[in-house]
Amino acid sequence: MQAFLLSVHVVFAILFVGPPAVAVSLFPRFVPATADVESAPQRAGERNVAVAQLLHRVTRVYGLLAVAVPVLGIVLATVQHRMTEVWIVVAMVLTAAAGALLGLRIVPAQRDVLARNATRAELGRMGMLGGIFNLLWVIVVVLMIVRPGAVTP
Numbered sequence: 001m002q003a004f005l006l007s008v009h010v011v012f013a014i015l016f017v018g019p020p021a022v023a024v025s026l027f028p029r030f031v032p033a034t035a036d037v038e039s040a041p042q043r044a045g046e047r048n049v050a051v052a053q054l055l056h057r058v059t060r061v062y063g064l065l066a067v068a069v070p071v072l073g074i075v076l077a078t079v080q081h082r083m084t085e086v087w088i089v090v091a092m093v094l095t096a097a098a099g100a101l102l103g104l105r106i107v108p109a110q111r112d113v114l115a116r117n118a119t120r121a122e123l124g125r126m127g128m129l130g131g132i133f134n135l136l137w138v139i140v141v142v143l144m145i146v147r148p149g150a151v152t153p
Contacts, residue, residue: 009072016066023058024130086149098136
């Protein structure tokens with residue numbers, strides 16, 4: 001049972017956390033911007049509202065599906081009697097922070113700039129939030145692999 005739960009947890013993490021991680025990183029490149037945003041000569045596909053809308057949809061839908069990842073993680077940690085281990089607790093806190101960042105800041109910001117052109121400051125802020133979101137997930141993955149303070153191997 002543990003092997004099955006772990007497998008599903010990892011597959012769901014790849015399938016449901018990966019797409020929003022990529023989408024939040026790419027979104028600022030494609031969302032239409034105001035004239036004050038300097039850009040290199042337009043490459044094919046840049047500043048494309050249809051692509052930005054698709055990235056926003058991926059962020060929103062897969063972000064909701066990603067809720068299954070910590071739920072499965074909690075079930076797995078409970079089955080393994082590891083819920084009180086430090087690395088599990090820290091990973092849960094960071095996962096909650098990443099989810100809150102996505103749901104409360106990133107998705108609303110994407111929705112807002114799709115309704116109008118983004119300013120330079122908004123593009124920078126969105127890039128920064130996307131970077132923080134992805135960094136939180138990288139730290140969680142490292143915790144899952146290294147498991148500092150784990151009681152059993």
